[in-house]
Amino acid sequence: MGTQFLKARQTKYAAYATLYIVVIIAVIATANVLADRYNKSYDSTSNKRYSLSDQTAKIVKGLKNGATITYYDQSTHFAQAKDQLDQYANLSPKVHVEYVDPDKKPQVAREAGIKSYGTAIVQVGMKKEEAKSLNEEGITGAFIRDLKNTTRTVCFVTGSGEHQIDESERGGYSRFKDLLGKDNYEAKSINLLQKAEIPSECTVVVVAGPSGDYQQPAVDAVKKFVEDGGRALIMLDPPLKIGRSEIADNNSFEQWESEGGKDLAQRANAQWKKMLAEYEAPPIDPAVDEALNDYIARRKAAFADSNV
Amino acid sequence: MRNIWVIFQKELRSYFVSPVAYLLLAMFAIIFGFFFWNSLGYFVYIGMQSQMRGQSMPMNVNEELIRPLLSNISVVGLFLIPMITMRLFAEEKRTGTIELLVTSPVRDLEVILGKWLAAVALYSGMLLLTALNFAFIFKYGHPDWKPLVIGYLGLLLQAGALLAIGTFISTLTKNKIIAGGATFGVCLLLWVLEWVSGYETSTWAKVLSYMSVITHFESFAKGLLATKDAIYYVSVIFLGLFLTARSMESLRWRS
Numbered sequence: 001m002g003t004q005f006l007k008a009r010q011t012k013y014a015a016y017a018t019l020y021i022v023v024i025i026a027v028i029a030t031a032n033v034l035a036d037r038y039n040k041s042y043d044s045t046s047n048k049r050y051s052l053s054d055q056t057a058k059i060v061k062g063l064k065n066g067a068t069i070t071y072y073d074q075s076t077h078f079a080q081a082k083d084q085l086d087q088y089a090n091l092s093p094k095v096h097v098e099y100v101d102p103d104k105k106p107q108v109a110r111e112a113g114i115k116s117y118g119t120a121i122v123q124v125g126m127k128k129e130e131a132k133s134l135n136e137e138g139i140t141g142a143f144i145r146d147l148k149n150t151t152r153t154v155c156f157v158t159g160s161g162e163h164q165i166d167e168s169e170r171g172g173y174s175r176f177k178d179l180l181g182k183d184n185y186e187a188k189s190i191n192l193l194q195k196a197e198i199p200s201e202c203t204v205v206v207v208a209g210p211s212g213d214y215q216q217p218a219v220d221a222v223k224k225f226v227e228d229g230g231r232a233l234i235m236l237d238p239p240l241k242i243g244r245s246e247i248a249d250n251n252s253f254e255q256w257e258s259e260g261g262k263d264l265a266q267r268a269n270a271q272w273k274k275m276l277a278e279y280e281a282p283p284i285d286p287a288v289d290e291a292l293n294d295y296i297a298r299r300k301a302a303f304a305d306s307n308v
Numbered sequence: 309m310r311n312i313w314v315i316f317q318k319e320l321r322s323y324f325v326s327p328v329a330y331l332l333l334a335m336f337a338i339i340f341g342f343f344f345w346n347s348l349g350y351f352v353y354i355g356m357q358s359q360m361r362g363q364s365m366p367m368n369v370n371e372e373l374i375r376p377l378l379s380n381i382s383v384v385g386l387f388l389i390p391m392i393t394m395r396l397f398a399e400e401k402r403t404g405t406i407e408l409l410v411t412s413p414v415r416d417l418e419v420i421l422g423k424w425l426a427a428v429a430l431y432s433g434m435l436l437l438t439a440l441n442f443a444f445i446f447k448y449g450h451p452d453w454k455p456l457v458i459g460y461l462g463l464l465l466q467a468g469a470l471l472a473i474g475t476f477i478s479t480l481t482k483n484k485i486i487a488g489g490a491t492f493g494v495c496l497l498l499w500v501l502e503w504v505s506g507y508e509t510s511t512w513a514k515v516l517s518y519m520s521v522i523t524h525f526e527s528f529a530k531g532l533l534a535t536k537d538a539i540y541y542v543s544v545i546f547l548g549l550f551l552t553a554r555s556m557e558s559l560r561w562r563s
Contacts, residue, residue, distance in 0.1 A: 013561040017554050024550055028543045032536070036518065041527065041534040044454035045370065050532050075507040083530075090534070099509045 039090050052087050056140045059147070060091040065125040067146075068096045069139065072114045072121070075101040081134060085120070088139065122146055132181065153186045155202035159193035159218070159282060161211030173208060192218035193284045198225040205230060209237035215288055247271055311414045315422025316429070319396070323430050328395075332388055336434040343380045344441040347373055369451040370531065374442070378459040378529045381438055382522070385431065385467050386495055392430055393474025394488030396423045397552075401482035406559070416556045420475065420549055427471045428464070435463060455531025462528020465541035466521055470495050472548025479555040495521075 043051040052060075060067075069088060071081045078099045085097045102109035102117070112121060112128075120131040122142035129142040156165050156173070165187050168174040177187040190199060196217035198205055205225055214222075226232050247267045249256055256262075262270070284292075323329040351373045358367065400406040409419055439460075445451050474491040481487050502520035504513045517523050521544070524537035 010561055013558070017558065021551070021554060024547070028547055032518070032540055032543055035536040035539040039534055039536040041532050044452075044458045044531040044533065046452045046454070049371075050530055075509075078506065078509075101507070101509070104507075 037093050041090055050083070050087065052091065052136055052140075056088075056136060056143075057091055059140060059143050060088060060095060063092060063094050063124065066094045066096065067122065067124045067143070068098060069131075070098045070100055070112070070121045070123070072100050072102050072109055072112070072119045073117045074103060075099070077117070081118075081120070084134060084136070084139070152203040153188060153201045154180055154204045154206055155188055155190045155198065156206045156208055157192055157210075157218075157222070158189045159191045160214055163208040165189060191283070192221055193282065193288055195285060196221045196288065198222065198230065202230065205232045207232065207234040209235050211237075215292070217285075217288060217291075311418040312422045312425070315414070315419055316425045319423050319426035320429055323392075323426070328391070329430055329433075332391060332430070333434055333437060336384060336388060337437045339384050340381060340438045341441065343384070344377060344438075347377055347380070348445075369445060369449050370455050373445065374451060374456055374459065375529045377442075378456075378463065379525070381435070381463055382466055382525055385434075385463070386470070386499060387492070388434070389431070389467060389470045389474055389495060390488040390491035392427045393471055393478050393491055394484045395478070396427065396475050397478040398481055398484045398487040401479075402484070410556065410559055416553050420552050420556065424468075424472060424475050424549060424552075427475065428468055431467045431471065432464065435460060435467075452531070458531050458533050459529050461533070462525050462537070462541075465528075465538065465545075466525050469521060469541045469544035469548065470498075472545045472552070473498075474548075476548050476552040476555060479552055 041050075043049070069085055071078070071085060073081065081099070088095050089097045100108055100112075102114055114121075118134065120134060120139060120142070122129050122131055122139060124143065124146035127146040129145040131138040131142040133139075156162065158164065163171055163173045165173045165177040166189070180187045185203070190202070190205075192198075193215070196215075198221050202225070205222060207222065222232060247264060249262075249267065251259075351367070351369075354372075355367050397406065400409055410416070442456060446453070470491075473494055474487075477491045477494065478487045481490075498519065498521045500520070501516045502523045505517035505523075518540075521541075524540045527534045527537050
């Protein structure tokens with residue numbers, strides 16, 4: 001009975017058809033695995049919205065080791081990162097993208113040192129870098145930091161009323177510092193009054209809009225740095241002060257009157273007195289201080305005090 | 309080739325001699341028309357709001373209007389595709405004409421391709437109706453036309469894949485309702501498989517997500533022509549038609 005069943009025409013055909021189907025499914029599955037791994041895409045949008053820049057493509061395609069981008073976020077938010085991260089995986093089969101939900105895998109997130117949702121870590125070989133943002137700028141920046149062994153430092157000179165990199169108010173350069181950070185430059189302040197020498201780790205020196213003249217030792221230090229092959233960016237603020245005057249009073253007439261009805265000259269007078277009272281002498285190199293005092297003494301001696 | 313053409317014509321005509329084609333075309337046009345009107349209204353509302361807030365960032369018609377609308381078309385298609393394919397072979401089986409078909413001097417492949425292409429042609433007609441709505445956007449706006457073309461290509465490939473599955477299921481029964489219901493069930497399953505990727509990242513979840521028809525439509529909707537997505541749809545079309553051929557073949561050795 002069993003042998004008859006095995007020899008039956010239907011059984012033979014069924015076995016043949018099953019085998020045929022299994023083989024075809026295997027071929028299709030293989031084709032899809034390969035297609036997924038070696039995907040190529042054409043971006044038809046006019047502004048190439050879904051394409052990465054040539055610079056990124058060059059970096060990613062030139063990877064010698066495998067790289068993994070791990071995105072940590074709540075799983076319901078994975079989709080918002082996919083548009084961007086999958087483009088990297090499409091560039092090279094060496095790049096893999098992993099999605100981790102810290103709520104579901106807290107141990108993995110803790111080991112990776114994840115402090116907030118929406119963090120992407122780029123690992124190339126053994127080196128890991130956190131992407132500073134989820135756009136191309138941030139992720140490619142992390143790739144570059146992984147691949148580069150040295151850090152580049154931009155040194156901002158302070159001491160003569162320059163714009164400060166730690167100030168976030170109007171005139172402050174904290175945003176500039178952030179932007180430099182995204183381009184993988186470290187920004188730091190150096191005070192040439194304390195020590196008239198450019199530190200060796202500086203790749204670039206920035207003189208950002210000083211409001212006072214530099215002393216000769218500071219000028220010499222910048223000059224020597226540039227002559228020795230260093231780069232300097234010297235920026236001067238426009239000579240005209242644009243915007244509302246600090247002593248202008250735009251309050252209502254009643255308020256102005258209740259505050260004493262001071263005119264412009266009186267307000268200006270109060271202002272300089274306040275500035276003088278609040279003034280704190282900046283830390284200064286004793287040699288520079290001595291040179292300055294000496295200069296003041298000499299100049300004072302050269303001219304008699306006069307009101308003319 | 310000539311046989312395919314003859315079967316294609318016969319099949320397409322049979323759609324139009326019954327109210328099926330007209331009903332499907334009308335339903336598709338009405339439903340999509342509502343989606344279009346609703347999305348356009350919302351787009352205009354958001355545009356006016358951002359203008360009132362003084363935001364100078366221009367709104368992207370392709371990204372914020374056309375992309376979601378293309379996804380809507382594919383959703384509407386999911387519901388109507390089983391109605392297109394359910395009668396392809398089930399009707400032949402019910403009336404007994406399948407015997408004539410398998411014994412006639414026409415190869416199975418020609419029959420299958422002729423019928424499948426007729427179904428694809430009917431769906432293309434439905435897509436043409438949606439294009440009329442988009443014509444208004446071109447009249448009053450300046451959308452990027454290339455991503456729209458890629459989006460339509462994606463819709464055709466996706467529908468081709470689901471129609472191939474429907475064609476296969478239609479060969480398994482002589483009851484149109486069963487064929488339609490089963491096709492809808494399988495297509496819906498292939499649709500929602502993608503949901504697992506929303507909360508799971510294991511390999512099995514990646515495989516299930518890859519098998520979903522909607523995963524591969526995302527890139528087309530964006531205006532990206534990705535080889536892996538095109539190959540996926542072509543693979544499903546091939547598999548659907550291949551299984552249909554095996555099913556047709558089995559009619560001979562099972563009898």
